[in-house]
Amino acid sequence: MTAPRHLLSIDDLDRAGIERILDRAASFAEVAGREIKKVPALRGRTVVNLFYEASTRTSSSFELAAKRLSADVVSVRAATSSVTKGESLKDTVQTLTAYDPAAIVIRSPHAGAAQLVARWTDAAVVNAGDGKHEHPTQALLDVYTLRRRLGALDGKNIWIVGDVLHSRVARSDILAFARMGAQVTVSGPPTLLPRGIEALGCEVAPTLERLAEADVVYVLRMQNERMDEAYVPSLREYAARYQVNAARLQPHQLLMHPGPVNRGVELSADAIDSPQALIAQQVEAGVVVRMAVLYELLAGSGAGAPLVAEAAAEAVALA
Helix, strand or coil: CCCCCCECCHHHCCHHHHHHHHHHHHHHHHHHCCCCCCCCCCCCCEEEEEECCCCCHHHHHHHHHHHHCCCEEEEEEHHHCHHHHCCCHHHHHHHHHCCCCCEEEEEECCCCHHHHHHHHCCCEEEEEEECCCCCHHHHHHHHHHHHHHHCCCCCCEEEEECCCCCCHHHHHHHHHHHHCCCEEEEECCHHHCCCCHHHHCCEEECCCCCHHHCCEEEECCCCHHHCCCCCCCCHHHHHHHHCECCCCCCCCCEEECCCCCCECCCECHHHHCCCCECHHHHHHHHHHHHHHHHHHHHCHHHHHHHHHHHHHHHHHHHC
């Protein structure tokens, strides 16, 4: 499979494409451990980060990723842009396109926004989260994190627990984990499990009775900001039935969460701080995986590993 033009969905990548990005991320991880962390792969090119929603991890890691590839970075937040004056998404994108960016990274509360942006610009477009639809780079960094810990995911049993209905991460993770050979089960209150989600390649379990079967427990937060009605009687009752805590977590299981965490709701403090938790490793993986995504889109698989090696060699020379 050739390098994709955009990254709008995990469906833009087959297994080989995912593995190519993860292998490249591993190469960049070696550079990240050095004093000089920059490589010249995207020198002279511009990456625009266009965020219509609040973000800490995704926005900062994309900015760091572009800078470590030596790109020029323009970060636009809706709250401090002409969007507050009524400018449409299309007009904003066309304005930014006039600056000839190589890539636009877009986060929006509206599903399908990244696909629209891809129609309005010649730049490569990366979906950094669009409504309840997808968040493909989160799924890639999750697979990267697990692959470093477990090796191949073939045959692994991964449970995704919590507010699946409002989670773009859940949709991308189901697709990515299944594509890498894992068996995926989603669990949560029936009101927070989308109808027909099995079509993505997962099983559904409305309770945590079988949670001990899991090799990996991936917990999602209650996304109250996306809820316009009551989906559970109370957070206290939700926590009693679905909170993952030290009592529910088995010694062999790994724990993940995309952040931010609502301590005491979907996760207990003892689970978050347990040695089984990979939450910090997920955050750490964000920069190198997003470096790999930008590199793949803008330098292309035709350049391949030699350019990464050349970039790494220059970084060593500068150190």
